Amino acid sequence: MTKNDESVMTVEQARKISAPLYEALNQPANKDVSALLAAACNDDYRSYHTNQDYLTRDQLVDVFTNMGTTIPDLTWEVVDIHVVDDVMIVRGKATGTPVAEFWGTEPTGKSFRTMAIDLFTVRDGKLATGYHIENWTTALQQLRRS
Numbered sequence: 001m002t003k004n005d006e007s008v009m010t011v012e013q014a015r016k017i018s019a020p021l022y023e024a025l026n027q028p029a030n031k032d033v034s035a036l037l038a039a040a041c042n043d044d045y046r047s048y049h050t051n052q053d054y055l056t057r058d059q060l061v062d063v064f065t066n067m068g069t070t071i072p073d074l075t076w077e078v079v080d081i082h083v084v085d086d087v088m089i090v091r092g093k094a095t096g097t098p099v100a101e102f103w104g105t106e107p108t109g110k111s112f113r114t115m116a117i118d119l120f121t122v123r124d125g126k127l128a129t130g131y132h133i134e135n136w137t138t139a140l141q142q143l144r145r146s
Helices: 011-025 033-040 057-070 136-144
Strands: 041-049 052-056 075-084 087-096 112-123 126-134
Touching (some): 011 033, 011 057, 011 075, 011 087, 033 041, 033 057, 052 057, 112 136
Parallel strands (some): 041 126
Antiparallel strands (some): 041 052, 075 087, 087 112, 112 126
8 A cells, every 4th residue: 555545554454464474473483484474574574673774574584483482472462553544553562481591581480561563664565664662671671570
């Protein structure tokens, strides 16, 4: 969808477009993450995060798979979606219990619950770019509490 389209992307269309990406984030060690991301994202998809320029779709496959190995019960829930033209804003929450070191924190058997905000642009019915903010500081604090 673009601004030139006569139709405007609806929340339901946004949910359908982004669904394979979020499905890939739910227990990703048990999924074909590559196929799910290919279904959701354009070949030249760029995923922007805090500490790097961007990750490609192929690089995200490794990130999601590794996260699923570290956090086998990882669950990513879409809480709300807003749409403006060819942009969707997704508010979500992530939960999980790491079984291996997670960003310098050894596994303790504790779980985390944190919020995420994703802003996606859509081109040709797929995700073109993604900008992501997750509250990993709060997640790590939950894992470290005694």
